[in-house]
Structures are given as structure tokens and as C-alpha cells.
Amino acid sequence: MTQDRAEALAAIAAQVKTCTKCDLYKGTTNAVPGAGNIYTDIMFIGEGPGFNEDKQGLPFVGRSGDYLNYLLNLIDLNRDQVFITNVVKHRPPDNRDPLPDEMIACKGYLDDQIELINPSVIATLGRFSMARYFPGAKISQIHGQPKYDDEKGRAYYPLFHPAAVLRNPGLRRDMEADIKRLLEVVEKVKTMRSSEAAPPKPKDDDKPSGPPKQLSLF
Numbered sequence: 001m002t003q004d005r006a007e008a009l010a011a012i013a014a015q016v017k018t019c020t021k022c023d024l025y026k027g028t029t030n031a032v033p034g035a036g037n038i039y040t041d042i043m044f045i046g047e048g049p050g051f052n053e054d055k056q057g058l059p060f061v062g063r064s065g066d067y068l069n070y071l072l073n074l075i076d077l078n079r080d081q082v083f084i085t086n087v088v089k090h091r092p093p094d095n096r097d098p099l100p101d102e103m104i105a106c107k108g109y110l111d112d113q114i115e116l117i118n119p120s121v122i123a124t125l126g127r128f129s130m131a132r133y134f135p136g137a138k139i140s141q142i143h144g145q146p147k148y149d150d151e152k153g154r155a156y157y158p159l160f161h162p163a164a165v166l167r168n169p170g171l172r173r174d175m176e177a178d179i180k181r182l183l184e185v186v187e188k189v190k191t192m193r194s195s196e197a198a199p200p201k202p203k204d205d206d207k208p209s210g211p212p213k214q215l216s217l218f
């Protein structure tokens with residue numbers, strides 16, 4: 001299974017690198033499928049690669065990446081402990097927002113990455129990944145408020161995009177307070193998952209009635 005997951009994610013990355021399902025690949029240097037720990041509890045999803053990401057083929061490098069590293073360090077984590085990817089895997093020209101048809105074209109890759117990694121918490125960075133789980137919501141109103149999905153055993157945790165915080169330092173306090181609650185959300189989901197995995201408690205009907213009978217020796 002361990003090998004299967006690594007192989008399956010490598011196969012997705014290979015498909016992304018040769019993908020022409022939308023026009024975003026045109027004029028890019030590298031695809032950016034995602035990077036990090038494929039056995040993690042925490043997956044970060046941003047919007048799309050920028051200039052530095054396109055050059056290096058890695059998500060969240062450059063100033064936004066430095067700030068994301070700083071945020072991870074605040075909770076004693078580093079990049080090797082989380083997985084980071086984006087809604088679209090090729091850089092939109094001039095860093096424009098990804099278009100709806102581009103996000104639809106790219107959706108299958110992200111869906112498959114999520115299914116394979118099966119993170120306890122998906123932390124969305126910015127509006128476009130947030131919209132997958134909180135349609136119609138405003139990031140300014142819901143940041144830092146987890147949504148729990150009991151059926152999937154997962155939480156969705158909306159965060160500002162690091163680049164937005166760098167552009168607007170007034171968001172910094174909220175962003176850092178939100179990230180500091182991330183591990184609490186992870187713990188809550190782990191408890192949720194382990195209680196679901198535990199064998200069911202006997203129902204009252206299954207319990208023997210009256211005092212336990214003494215075993216006969218004969």
C-alpha cells in the first residue's frame with residue numbers, strides 16, 4: 001500500500017507534467033503538481049503556481065513560500081511534514097486568477113491527490129481552494145473556522161493566502177492566530193477517526209441481563 005500510494009502520486013505528477021487539458025500549460029516552464037509528505041495529516045491547497053513556482057516546479061517558493069515556512073515553524077512543523085499543492089498545476093499568465101474552466105479541467109488531479117493522501121485536515125489557502133468546500137463564503141468571515149465532515153473523517157480549515165497577508169500586513173495577526181489552532185483541528189479529527197475505527201460498543205439489548213452467571217465446573 002505504501003508503495004502503491006507513492007507510485008500513484010508519482011503517476012499523477014507525471015500526467016500533470018504532460019497535461020494539455022487546458023491552456024495554462026502554454027508558455028510555462030514547469031508544471032507544479034505538489035510536494036511534501038504523502039503520509040501527512042495536513043494538506044495545504046493554494047490557488048496556482050506563481051513566477052518562482054513555475055521556475056522551480058515546486059509549490060510556495062519565493063516570498064509566499066518563506067512566509068508559509070514561517071507559519072509552519074510557529075507550530076513546530078516544516079514542509080517535510082505536510083503536503084502542499086494548488087487548485088491548478090500550471091501558472092496562470094501574469095499571475096491572474098485561475099478561470100472556472102481551468103479549475104474544472106484540473107480538478108481530477110487534485111481530487112486524486114486528496115483521495116490517495118487522505119489527510120485529516122485540508123487547509124485552504126485563499127479564495128479558490130476555499131470555494132471547493134465553502135461555496136459562496138467570504139474568507140474574511142470564515143477564516144480559522146473549521147468545518148468537520150464526519151462521514152469522510154476530515155476537517156476543512158480556511159486560511160488566508162500567504163501572498164494576501166504579505167500584501168496586507170493587517171491580516172497577519174489573524175493568520176498567525178489561525179495557524180496556531182491548526183494542530184487542535186488535526187487532533188480533533190484524529191479522535192473522530194479513531195472513535196469511528198473502534199469496535200462498536202455492545203447495545204443494551206446485547207448485554208446479559210441480571211448478574212453474571214457462574215460457570216459450572218461440571
Ligand code: SF4
Nearest residue numbers: 019022089090105106
Ligand atoms: S492547469 Fe491542470 S488541467 Fe490545465 S494544463 Fe495544467 S495540469 Fe492540465
